Amino acid sequence: MKSWKKIAVISMVVFAVALPGAASAEESMMAGYDYTKVNTIMKDGMELVPLREIAESLGYQVIWGDENRSITINDKKDMMMDDSMKDKTMDGMMEKGHSWMLQIGSTSMKDGEAEVMLEVAPMIVNDMTYVPKEVVDQHLLQPMMMK
Template sequence: MKVLKKVVVTALAASLMVVPLMSNAEGDIEGNVKEVIEFEEPEQLKQEFIGFYGTIKEIQEEEGRLSIVVENDQEEPGNIAIFYVLEETFLVSNKTMDIVDRSYLEEGMKVMAYYPSDIILPMIYPPRIPADVVAVMENEEYTNVEVYRFDENLLSTDGILQIFPDEETVIVDREGNLLKKEDIRNSKAVVFYGIAELSLPAKAVPQKVIVLKEQLKDTGRAVIEGVETVLNKPMYMKDNTIMVPLRQIAEALGYEVKWNGENYSVEIMKGAHWFLVKIGEDDYNFAKMKTQLGIAPELVDSTTYVPVEFLELMGLNVDIAYDGVLNINNN
């Protein structure tokens, strides 16, 4: 089996990083790879997760924090990076397609370290980066391991890969619990696949998908339209759903918020956009329609809380960053 190499622009420098991507010459998902082709991604594509491929040259541990020095054969400054392997860093092997722990890492191993493209890195060399996912690439003949966020159609949000799980695809969460294809939608996932159709987006039937639901770690602040905001009232969890204070977030996004004390309802308005929620009722009104989100709005300490899914209903982009902070942006 030969390897098709996809050239990916990294955020570290103008240098190019090589990522394995396997395909046959005809572009079929099935079949043997027959030749090596190289292509450069169009400049308009922006990866959501950047991968750095190289060899672990050194493993360091200082004050309980583990880091790995990874080098490759690219030209400076894109040839070396130091990755912090944190408690939340997800580690896998492309050989077993299983989760591994930090003790599995050894000097001399080939790894692909992924990190979000929007994190702010200190202007030092070599760069020091908190790794989101580290894949141990034990043999290039084994499966590719890549990290994406997928939409409703299982197309990565950066438009690079679309996956088509079949009955043989194993889909699990971090703990190994079996999931369904629907659980991949609108989620970040680690994808293991062998052969991909040479197209844009590339198309692949994955062997395994591990869905990574980010965990909220900081309930007292959020990043709203790129501005870090200290919340007057903290978020909380209910039935595995994040409950957020509605007024402060909506007003920060330019909405007018009106409280009706007679029927315990809240109107949210901006231009032609209008929403109505009622405390204790799982009926969310928007554009003269109603929908249910599974959890009703709550009044806690004189503050209206709604499930975070309501923000998505408002057309907002909501995700949890690598550091566990909620990010909220207009589309």
């Protein structure tokens, strides 16, 4: 009878440890982006995705800098506050969200103040900017999951 109790206790411990991991893995899967709805391309074995289309669908503002072929992505918090919000902040200053800056042909990307290296530089194909899928997964989706 004692061995049956040991098995029951061990089983409960295993389930208690495994269940939270399974739940967080499921949450991570749900938080991903459905890339089947966008046209992707392959470059040097890496999947590239259309940046503006995905960023805007996630609620980000995308700004093209023609003079230096740069792309700035702003969190929607980067906007002027209306009068009803001014008294809740210092002097009605602009509430600052997060931003990213990329440049066509450069493997360096600014994530806020941090410099991030990309495996493949952003490129223009058919008048659309494509970036490695990891840029979306690691930089645009993660801040959304923290909100």
